[in-house]
Amino acid sequence: MADTERGGGDATGARNWTTTSEETPQVTRKKQLALTAAIGMAALAVILLALDFFGYTSVADAQFEGPPLTLTQQGTNCVFTNTGEGYVRTELFRVTSGDWRIEWEYPGVERGVNLSLTVFVSNQNDEAINARPTGDFGRTNGAYKVTSTPGTYYLVFQGGYPDRQYTVTVDNCAGAADSATGSTSSPAGASPTASPTATASPSPTPEPTPSPSPTPQPNPDLFDSGGPTIGPAPLMPGGGCPREYPIKRGDVCYTESR
Numbered sequence: 299m300a301d302t303e304r305g306g307g308d309a310t311g312a313r314n315w316t317t318t319s320e321e322t323p324q325v326t327r328k329k330q331l332a333l334t335a336a337i338g339m340a341a342l343a344v345i346l347l348a349l350d351f352f353g354y355t356s357v358a359d360a361q362f363e364g365p366p367l368t369l370t371q372q373g374t375n376c377v378f379t380n381t382g383e384g385y386v387r388t389e390l391f392r393v394t395s396g397d398w399r400i401e402w403e404y405p406g407v408e409r410g411v412n413l414s415l416t417v418f419v420s421n422q423n424d425e426a427i428n429a430r431p432t433g434d435f436g437r438t439n440g441a442y443k444v445t446s447t448p449g450t451y452y453l454v455f456q457g458g459y460p461d462r463q464y465t466v467t468v469d470n471c472a473g474a475a476d477s478a479t480g481s482t483s484s485p486a487g488a489s490p491t492a493s494p495t496a497t498a499s500p501s502p503t504p505e506p507t508p509s510p511s512p513t514p515q516p517n518p519d520l521f522d523s524g525g526p527t528i529g530p531a532p533l534m535p536g537g538g539c540p541r542e543y544p545i546k547r548g549d550v551c552y553t554e555s556r
Contacts, residue, residue, distance in 0.1 A: 362387045366452070369474055376471035383458035390422055390475035391468065396447050398470040400429065402455075403439040404462055412437045415457045415464055422450040422475070450475045528553045 363384035369376040369391055376391050404413045419427040419442075427446050434441040458464060530550035531543040539551030546552075 361385060362454075369468075369471075371471075371473050372467075374470060374472075376468045376473065378453070378466045378468075379463065380455065380458065380466075381461065381463040383460060384456075386455045386458070388453045388455075388466075390450050390452050392448075392450050392472040392475055393468065393470050394448050394472050395470040396445065398444050398446075398468065399432075400442040400444065400453070400466060400468055401434070401439070402441070402464060402466045404464045407438045407462075413459060413462065413464075415440065415455060415466075417442055417466065418454040418456065419444055420452055420454065421446075422452070427451065 361384075363382065363386050366387050366389040367378045367380055368389055369378055371377075374394075378388050380386050400417055400419070402415045402417060404415075407413060417429060419429045421427055427444060429442040429444050432441045432443050453466065453468070455464075455466065530547075530552055531540060533546070533549060533551060534540055539546045543551035543553050545554065
């Protein structure tokens with residue numbers, strides 16, 4: 299009896315030991331799976347952060363600070379200037395080359411200060427464009443190289459510091475997308491809008507020129523003064539008679555003899 303109970307006790311103990319020894323590897327495997335999953339999630343987060351840093355992911359959901367920044371045209375460069383921190387978007391601009399460059403800088407920063415700025419590039423369809431950082435990064439400046447196609451793009455700036463002004467310059471830039479130099483041409487087949495024809499103003503009616511008064515002509519009959527038509531007429535200073543009174547009688551002249 300004692301042996302039976304002792305045996306029973308030994309059997310129960312054996313069963314308990316077997317169950318415990320079987321459950322321990324299961325718990326270990328579950329912990330290993332949980333740890334693997336945690337490591338995978340962390341790696342995925344790091345990958346997504348890296349892709350976002352290099353411009354592969356969209357920043358369309360970012361909360362932008364204020365209206366889009368307008369550019370200043372400087373030759374073939376477009377310059378954006380901003381002060382402050384947060385997500386800031388630029389207006390649409392056009393580039394004329396498939397290879398172009400973005401440079402950012404905090405001007406006038408005192409020595410020993412390190413500042414940074416992250417730049418994202420998207421086209422007019424909100425598609426992210428790869429912008430590769432170059433070796434020009436410094437304490438207060440940096441640069442990106444973009445390889446794409448000529449077209450319309452915009453930038454998003456992440457970072458900045460309160461009361462710190464920074465400038466971002468894009469080369470091979472033709473200006474804002476809606477400007478005269480940066481606007482796209484009309485689609486093929488579209489007729490350009492004709493400018494309204496100016497209505498010609500009627501010419502003023504010239505005032506009539508008054509006719510000049512006729513110049514009075516001398517009377518051909520110099521001696522027609524109302525006197526007799528046949529004479530007498532006085533002699534001329536030389537003692538002769540005028541042609542109209544050719545006949546001389548005494549000291550006077552007549553047109554006909556009597």
